[in-house]
Amino acid sequence: MTFKKHYDLARKIGKDWNRQKNPPKFYTKGGTRIHHYHVGLGGLVLSEVIRYYGGRQEQKIADDVVGFSTGLVVDDMQDLVEDIIKFAKKLTRSNPYYL
Numbered sequence: 426m427t428f429k430k431h432y433d434l435a436r437k438i439g440k441d442w443n444r445q446k447n448p449p450k451f452y453t454k455g456g457t458r459i460h461h462y463h464v465g466l467g468g469l470v471l472s473e474v475i476r477y478y479g480g481r482q483e484q485k486i487a488d489d490v491v492g493f494s495t496g497l498v499v500d501d502m503q504d505l506v507e508d509i510i511k512f513a514k515k516l517t518r519s520n521p522y523y524l
Contacts, residue, residue: 428492435465435496443500460508461501468494 439461442448451459472490475483498505 428488428495431489431492432496432499435493436500439497439500460504461497462505465494465497465499465501468497 442461453459468490472487472494475487475490479487
Protein backbone atom coordinates (compact mmCIF):
# COMPACT_ATOMS: atom_id res chain seq x y z
CA MET A 426 0.00 0.00 0.00
CA THR A 427 1.05 3.58 -0.46
CA PHE A 428 1.08 6.62 1.82
CA LYS A 429 -2.21 7.84 0.32
CA LYS A 430 -4.00 4.53 0.86
CA HIS A 431 -2.90 4.35 4.51
CA TYR A 432 -3.74 8.01 5.03
CA ASP A 433 -7.23 7.51 3.54
CA LEU A 434 -7.74 4.38 5.65
CA ALA A 435 -6.88 6.26 8.87
CA ARG A 436 -9.18 9.14 7.89
CA LYS A 437 -12.03 6.68 7.22
CA ILE A 438 -11.51 4.96 10.58
CA GLY A 439 -11.43 8.36 12.30
CA LYS A 440 -14.63 9.50 10.59
CA ASP A 441 -16.39 6.25 11.45
CA TRP A 442 -15.25 6.60 15.07
CA ASN A 443 -16.42 10.21 15.27
CA ARG A 444 -19.82 9.36 13.75
CA GLN A 445 -20.67 7.14 16.68
CA LYS A 446 -23.23 8.63 19.03
CA ASN A 447 -21.15 7.92 22.11
CA PRO A 448 -17.73 6.53 21.11
CA PRO A 449 -15.67 4.90 23.85
CA LYS A 450 -12.96 7.05 25.41
CA PHE A 451 -9.58 5.77 26.52
CA TYR A 452 -7.49 7.11 29.40
CA THR A 453 -4.00 6.55 30.77
CA LYS A 454 -3.54 5.40 34.34
CA GLY A 455 -2.88 9.04 35.25
CA GLY A 456 -6.30 10.02 33.95
CA THR A 457 -5.20 11.72 30.71
CA ARG A 458 -7.53 11.07 27.80
CA ILE A 459 -5.91 9.51 24.75
CA HIS A 460 -6.86 11.09 21.41
CA HIS A 461 -6.30 9.91 17.82
CA TYR A 462 -3.46 12.37 17.44
CA HIS A 463 -1.59 10.83 20.40
CA VAL A 464 -1.58 7.50 18.60
CA GLY A 465 -0.65 9.22 15.32
CA LEU A 466 2.27 11.13 16.82
CA GLY A 467 3.50 7.92 18.44
CA GLY A 468 3.29 6.24 15.05
CA LEU A 469 5.34 9.00 13.43
CA VAL A 470 8.05 8.55 16.06
CA LEU A 471 7.93 4.78 15.58
CA SER A 472 8.32 5.19 11.82
CA GLU A 473 11.51 7.20 12.33
CA VAL A 474 12.91 4.52 14.64
CA ILE A 475 12.10 1.90 11.99
CA ARG A 476 13.82 4.01 9.33
CA TYR A 477 16.92 4.53 11.45
CA TYR A 478 17.41 0.91 12.48
CA GLY A 479 15.73 -0.95 9.63
CA GLY A 480 16.83 -2.25 6.30
CA ARG A 481 15.27 -1.83 2.87
CA GLN A 482 12.14 -3.89 3.64
CA GLU A 483 11.57 -2.01 6.88
CA GLN A 484 11.65 1.30 4.98
CA LYS A 485 8.45 0.26 3.21
CA ILE A 486 6.84 -0.54 6.55
CA ALA A 487 7.92 2.86 7.87
CA ASP A 488 6.29 4.55 4.87
CA ASP A 489 3.03 2.73 5.59
CA VAL A 490 3.16 3.72 9.28
CA VAL A 491 3.72 7.38 8.30
CA GLY A 492 0.64 7.40 6.07
CA PHE A 493 -1.61 5.87 8.70
CA SER A 494 -0.20 8.02 11.51
CA THR A 495 -0.58 11.24 9.53
CA GLY A 496 -4.22 10.39 8.89
CA LEU A 497 -4.83 9.98 12.63
CA VAL A 498 -3.13 13.28 13.46
CA VAL A 499 -5.08 15.18 10.80
CA ASP A 500 -8.34 13.59 11.96
CA ASP A 501 -7.83 14.95 15.47
CA MET A 502 -6.16 18.28 14.63
CA GLN A 503 -8.64 20.40 16.63
CA ASP A 504 -7.97 18.41 19.81
CA LEU A 505 -4.23 18.80 19.23
CA VAL A 506 -4.57 22.58 18.94
CA GLU A 507 -6.73 22.76 22.10
CA ASP A 508 -4.22 20.66 24.07
CA ILE A 509 -1.31 22.87 22.96
CA ILE A 510 -3.22 25.97 24.11
CA LYS A 511 -4.01 24.35 27.49
CA PHE A 512 -0.37 23.36 27.91
CA ALA A 513 0.85 26.88 27.07
CA LYS A 514 -1.57 28.43 29.58
CA LYS A 515 -0.44 25.98 32.23
CA LEU A 516 3.20 26.93 31.60
CA THR A 517 2.53 30.65 31.84
CA ARG A 518 0.61 30.28 35.12
CA SER A 519 3.28 28.10 36.72
CA ASN A 520 6.26 30.27 35.68
CA PRO A 521 6.44 33.64 37.46
CA TYR A 522 9.31 34.75 35.18
CA TYR A 523 7.37 34.17 31.94
CA LEU A 524 7.03 37.41 29.97
